[in-house]
Amino acid sequence: MKKLIFGFFTLASFATIFTNCKKDDKEDLSGTGSVTLEFDNRAGNAAFAFGTNYTNAAGETVKFSTFNYFVSNFVFVKTDGTEYVVPKDSCYFLCKHENADSREITISGIPAGDYEEVRFIIGVDSAKSVSDIAQRTGVLDPAAGAAGMYWAWNSGYIFVKVEGTSPQAPLNTMTGENTIEYHTGLFGGKDTPTLNNIKNVEIHSHDDAAKVRRDKEAPQFHIYVDVLEMFTSPTNISVAANPTSHAGAFSKTVADNYADMFTLDHVHNHE
Amino acid sequence: MIFLASSCQKDDPVPVGEIKFSAPSNLPAPTYDFSKNEITQAGFTLGRRLFYDPIFSRDSTISCGDCHISYSAFSHVDHVTSHGIDGLLGKRNAPAVQNMAWRTSFFWDGGVPNLDLVPLNAIQNPVEMDESPAKVVQKLNRHAEYPALFKKAFPEQDTVSGATMLKALSQFMLMLVSADSRYDKFVRGETGGTFSADETAGLNLFKQKCATCHSTDLFTDQTFRNNGILDDFLNDSGRNLVSTFPNDIGKFAVPSLRNVEKTPPYMHTGKFKTLESVLDHYSSGVKDSPTLDPLLKQNGQLGIALTGSEKQQIIAFLKTLTDEDFLRDARFQKP
Known part of the structure; x- marks a missing residue:
């Protein structure tokens, strides 16, 4: 029995060494590579498009004209649990439906390895929200890239902006349409607290890990973003009862709902 | 050559006296982070010009100084609420602009936590100036004189940006210290x-x-x-x-x-x-x-x-x- 166990271990050790050697020959795990994340907008089981009618969980017909969101503070987790935190100066992205390029983001400088999890937040963290204006460039510049995604009266970014119409929504006298409008932000306040609607997302790949390699094309996390999730779970939102939401208490309901709108479709490794 | 020389002279700001921020001894420590925006003569002068320039409003009719008047401590004296663009009335009484370097939040509801972000509110408010900050930056970059004034105030920046526009305005407002009563x-x-x-x-x-x-x-x-x-x-x-x-x-x-x-x-x-x-x-x-x-x-x-x-x-x-x-x-x- 002892012999057998010894023999088994020896065999196992050899096998390990053998595969390791083989792996080393085959794969270079030195240096850094890139990952892309494709944010694929959806409406339930359908592809998302502006101007198309969908049905929300309350059974109402909704049609959209704006679907923007900030995603930031990415962390990638290897299969062995090691984490890579994307540096602050390159971790903020504003995705707009009408701009497909803005929804396919590439993050480089990631140590080579196999990544099975990505974490990020929906919105902009509180530290960045109160940071020096000169440090807010690109999509974070209220006078440039963040235009339309920034509240000047309640300083902070609009994390998620969804606009459209619904025949079930009341007529909006300002727009002359049956407008639906959900602008959600609020990072928790600087010195005096406010509501905090920052939401954490964890996306786990149970099948394939994203293989980040120095000299290979970036693997892709293909992520579904389901706009209809904003209207349900945990709370159904009726556009007839709540056609709009901005920086009010109701925005918590909207944010709690959209917290789970990001899900993994698949990880794609380019061989 | 003569033309060039006179052009250069035109960039010189109007003399405004010594510009130096100093905290009066009976006030607590300022809260503004001056390390991120050092006050200079050029920056202050630019900020002052911006403060009084209606370029911030959609139709170039309303400046900051229209509702924040110096002789009433930069408030809008005798106006319950102020009239902004198109004669529209604001919702609240325009607050004084003084001792801004010590403030921890701004506006009656404290919605803005940093002086640099204050002007964005008035610019975008539909009943105040009703303009987008991005458009103001565009107008400033196309202006005959502002690009040179910005270059002088912020030499490391080649074009006017939202950040430099706001920091220049902050330099002017930070100097509005009242502590000699x-x-x-x-x-x-x-x-x-x-x-x-x-x-x-x-x-x-x-x-x-x-x-x-x-x-x-x-x-x-x-x-x-x-x-x-x-x-x-x-x-x-x-x-x-x-x-x-x-x-x-x-x-x-x-x-x-x-x-x-x-x-x-x-x-x-x-x-x-x-x-x-x-x-x-x-x-x-x-x-x-x-x-x-x-x-x-x-x-x-x-x-x-x-x-x-x-x-x-x-x-x-x-x-x-x-x-x-x-x-x-x-x-x-x-x-």
Whole structure:
């Protein structure tokens, strides 16, 4: 029995060494590579498009004209649990439906390895929200890239902006349409607290890990973003009862709902 | 060559006297981070020009200085609420712009936590300037004179950006320091700092009855409180609009009382035209509501007990906070 166990271990050790050697020959795990994340907008089981009618969980017909969101503070987790935190100066992205390029983001400088999890937040963290204006460039510049995604009266970014119409929504006298409008932000306040609607997302790949390699094309996390999730779970939102939401208490309901709108479709490794 | 030389001279700012920020000894430490925006002559001069330039409004009709007037401590004296673009009326009484370097938040509801971000609010407000900051930056970059003035103020930047536009405005506003009133001279033991008997009595009453909220020589503790001017806040719920919390309904920023004599009307609604009516409010006009400040309802009694002569003494004291040097400072006037 002892012999057998010894023999088994020896065999196992050899096998390990053998595969390791083989792996080393085959794969270079030195240096850094890139990952892309494709944010694929959806409406339930359908592809998302502006101007198309969908049905929300309350059974109402909704049609959209704006679907923007900030995603930031990415962390990638290897299969062995090691984490890579994307540096602050390159971790903020504003995705707009009408701009497909803005929804396919590439993050480089990631140590080579196999990544099975990505974490990020929906919105902009509180530290960045109160940071020096000169440090807010690109999509974070209220006078440039963040235009339309920034509240000047309640300083902070609009994390998620969804606009459209619904025949079930009341007529909006300002727009002359049956407008639906959900602008959600609020990072928790600087010195005096406010509501905090920052939401954490964890996306786990149970099948394939994203293989980040120095000299290979970036693997892709293909992520579904389901706009209809904003209207349900945990709370159904009726556009007839709540056609709009901005920086009010109701925005918590909207944010709690959209917290789970990001899900993994698949990880794609380019061989 | 002659043309070039004269062009260069044209860039020179109007002389404005020495520009140097210094914190008066009787004020606490400033909260503004000067390391991120050092005040320079060029930056201040640019900020002043911007402050008085209607380029910020959609139709180039309204400047910052239109509603924030120097001789009323940069408030809008005698206007309950201010009229902005297209003659539209604002929702709240335009606050004074003074001692901004010490502020921890801005506007009646404290919605803006940093001075640099303050102008964005007025620019975008549909009843104030109704313009997008991005468009203002575009207008400034296309302007005949501004690009050179920005280059001078921010030499490391080749074009005007939102950040430099805002920082220039901040440099001007940071210099609006009021701390040379007779009261200041009195507490610092300087020449001219003499108080009458009534003013001294008023100061003592003020310390007993008002200074919990209007604290330090900034004359505000920078908190948000419901001071009972209304019994419901359905029209404007104040801090609650920013925080969403029900216990913030009806709470508004405690304003500084510096130059208070010169900044009527009073309160966020502008409902009181005189200091007498303000003190009458505190003694007998306080309205109860769930978020009323506990200091205004002690032992079940609404308001602050004040006799007629006490009110007059407090007002006599409040007038010692008028800082004529600040109100008339030529450096802060429209160039």
